[in-house]
Amino acid sequence: MIALLMRDLRLATRAGGGFGLGLAFFLIVCTLVPFGVGPQGGTLALIAPGILWVGALLACLLSLDRIFALDWEDGSLDLLATAPLPLEGAVLVKAAAHWITTGLPLVAAAPVFGILLHLPGAAQPWLVAALALGTPALSMLGAFGAALTVGLRRGGLLMSLLVLPLYVPTLIFGAEAVRRGAAGGDGTTPLVLLAGITMAVLAAIPFAAAGALRVNLR
C-alpha cells in the first residue's frame, strides 16, 4: 500500500502529473470573486466562507477523473485488481494520494485565500480546521465517483454530476463552521458533524468504490 501511495505521489509531481493545478484553480477563483462582487470588505467577508468552500469543492473535482482513469487506460488497474493488495485498500490509498496532492495544499494555503476575501481573522482557525476535516471526505467521495465512471468516454462530466450532490453535507457543515467563526461564535458543533461525515465516508466508501471498480473491470 505504501508502494502505491509513493508511486501516485511521485507521478503527481512528475511532468504532466497535475500537482498544484487544484491549488492554482482555487487561487484564481478567490481572485476572481472580488473582481465580480466588488471590493467592499463587508460584502466579501459575508460570502467568504461559502466562496472558499465552493472553491475547494471545485478545485478538488478538477483532478478527480485522474484517480482511476489513467490506471485503467494503461492496464495498471487490471494488474492492481489481481494483486495481493485488496481493491478496497487500493481505493483508500489512491484517495489518500489525491488528498495529499489536492486537499492538503488547499488546507495549508487557505489562510492566504481567506485574506484575499476579507475573511475576519477570528474565522481563520475555523477555516483551516474545517477544510482539514472536510477535504478527506471530498477525495474519498470523488474516488467513488471516479470508480463508477471509469472506462466511460467523457466520464468526467458525468462524474461531476454524480459527485457534487454527495458533497452537499460536507459543504453545509464546513461553511457553517467558518461562518460561525467569522461571526465571533463557536463553530464546534458543525465541525464535529463535519468530522462525523468524513469518518462515515472513509469507513463505507472504499467498499462501494471497490465494488464499482470490479463491475467496471469486467
Next chain:
Amino acid sequence: MEPLLSVRGLAVSRGGRRAVEGVDFTLSAGQALILRGPNGIGKTTLLRTVAGLQPPAAGQVEADPDAIAYAAHADGLKAALTVAENLEFWRLVFGGPPIAAAIQAMDLGALVQRPAAMLSAGQKRRLGLARLLVTGRRVWVLDEPTVSLDAGSVALFADAVRGHLAQGGAALMATHIDLGLPEAQVLDLGPFRAVGAPLRSRAPASFDEAFG
C-alpha cells in the same frame, strides 16, 4: 501432482453473449498451454475470467487467486516513471524477487534509467513481461505476449517462459504466432464456440472484442 490451475466446464460471456463454453483443462507445474482460435472467439475473455477479473458464466476455475499473474495488451506502465521505478513498484505490490534478474532476463540493462515514455513499443512489451518475473507468481496468464516483439525478443521471452516452467511454474497463453515453445500444449478454442454465437462479429465494439 496437484494442478496449479484447473478449469472445468467453463463458459464465458462478453457483453451478455456467450463466447465459448464447456472448456476443460488443467495446468500443473512445468506445463504451458497455448490457446488458439480466430479473432473474437473469446480468448481474452477466457483469460480475464481465469485471472479472476470477471466471473465465469458457468463452470469453475480452481486456482489459488494469489498464484496468478495476468498480463494483457496494456502493460501497466507509467510513462513518467523510469524502467527501474516501474518494475520496483510492481515488485513491492506483489512482493516478488528483486528486479535485477528480471532486467537481465528481458535485456533491459541499458534502459534502466530511461522513462517508460521513451521506450519503443517492443521495449515496453519487454518491460511488461519483465513485470511477470518480479511478481513471483507461479501461474502466468498471458494475452498475446509477443505483440510488437522482434524475433530476438520473442526468443528471450521463450527462454523466460522456459525458465519459469523449470522452476515449477505454469503458463497459459493466447497467441497467434509461434512462440518457439515446442513443448507447450495447444488448445484450439474453435470447437468450444458457444452454440448460437456468431462466426465473426461484424463490428467489434471495443479493443478487447476486436483483438480478443
